[in-house]
Amino acid sequence: MAGRIRHPIDVKALEQYLSQHVPEIKVPLEVKQFGFGQSNPTYQLTSADKKRYVMRKKPPGKLLSKSAHKVEREHRIIAALGPTDVPVPKAYCLCEDESIIGTPFYVMEFLDGRIFEDLSVPNVSAEERTSLWRAAVQTLARFHSVDFRKVGLESFGKSNGFYDRQLATWQQICIAQSKAVDVDTKEPVGQIPHFDDILQFFADKTLQPQQRATLIHGDYKIDNLVFHKTEPRVIGILDWEMSTIGHPLSDLANLLTPFYTHKASRSYNRSADAFLPGATPGLPTPDIILSWYMETAGWDPRPEMHWALAFGVFRYSAISQGIAARYATRQASSAEAQTYAQAFKPMGEVAWSLVEQEKAKYKTARGGVAAKL
Numbered sequence: 001m002a003g004r005i006r007h008p009i010d011v012k013a014l015e016q017y018l019s020q021h022v023p024e025i026k027v028p029l030e031v032k033q034f035g036f037g038q039s040n041p042t043y044q045l046t047s048a049d050k051k052r053y054v055m056r057k058k059p060p061g062k063l064l065s066k067s068a069h070k071v072e073r074e075h076r077i078i079a080a081l082g083p084t085d086v087p088v089p090k091a092y093c094l095c096e097d098e099s100i101i102g103t104p105f106y107v108m109e110f111l112d113g114r115i116f117e118d119l120s121v122p123n124v125s126a127e128e129r130t131s132l133w134r135a136a137v138q139t140l141a142r143f144h145s146v147d148f149r150k151v152g153l154e155s156f157g158k159s160n161g162f163y164d165r166q167l168a169t170w171q172q173i174c175i176a177q178s179k180a181v182d183v184d185t186k187e188p189v190g191q192i193p194h195f196d197d198i199l200q201f202f203a204d205k206t207l208q209p210q211q212r213a214t215l216i217h218g219d220y221k222i223d224n225l226v227f228h229k230t231e232p233r234v235i236g237i238l239d240w241e242m243s244t245i246g247h248p249l250s251d252l253a254n255l256l257t258p259f260y261t262h263k264a265s266r267s268y269n270r271s272a273d274a275f276l277p278g279a280t281p282g283l284p285t286p287d288i289i290l291s292w293y294m295e296t297a298g299w300d301p302r303p304e305m306h307w308a309l310a311f312g313v314f315r316y317s318a319i320s321q322g323i324a325a326r327y328a329t330r331q332a333s334s335a336e337a338q339t340y341a342q343a344f345k346p347m348g349e350v351a352w353s354l355v356e357q358e359k360a361k362y363k364t365a366r367g368g369v370a371a372k373l
Contacts, residue, residue, distance in 0.1 A: 075094040128282070156244060173322070174195065216247070310358055
């Protein structure tokens, strides 16, 4: 998985720093770069005694977003979670001195296990597929059960108003993205279908999930987990750059999204149809996933899950619209980017369908109360 270095670093300076601050990492180092970790360049370090480590750094050059590429944030949460029962790589050091290799970086443990890039988990038995998904869900529930105050992360984010802040952020982003004009056709990207009505629904305080505050991963899904080589258990959670304090339903919605968006994601996701009901032996249903979560977390997410799913799919639509905006301005020009870009309107229709279902459920419930009165 690790190969040629696409973002060169000063290996000698890195070796000198590690010799001083992490003497257990023996130099000289063999350095390779992973193909994944595109947001933050990720390297495999092999020490003189053949032990492997992972280094994550910020990209070189001027960053477009001050809030992105927060390797300091990643290091902070995995270091805090180290003493808990949440499986994370061991954190060895954080270096914020840009003079060493040009950007801040941190070094963590290399986890030798399995990563399933296909979320349907192919090439295993039905029984193991079920067990792997159960392990992913139980790991998420244990993570959400960590008291962020007791692990020194009380300042890691705001403990209330998560969905209101998300809504305000994505509203602003979507409006800007919709105005991006295609270089060739001169046509604007356009807005997500039913955008105003969707926003109005999510802004209704009477319909929003009740307030909960836990640590959240921000992009919790099967391909961000490392599983044991032979056992169906999670040995590490990766890619923490979007972690914060937020609503646990958001992580659950992210994990469940493939079950609701298979039709809209077919254009870019070859395994989308694997999530059709009954298509993949051993793949659990959303109801089973929620029951596993409830057993470990100790609270029932089901009454509010549909609202969170609708918001999660809307967020995916907004992300796809962003790819469409970058493709329009040719900041992302690959065929793959074009394929992803075409998904934002079908994904928006799925979000609207989920919103309509939730609105209908609310009307039915309200009608029932009125009838009793």
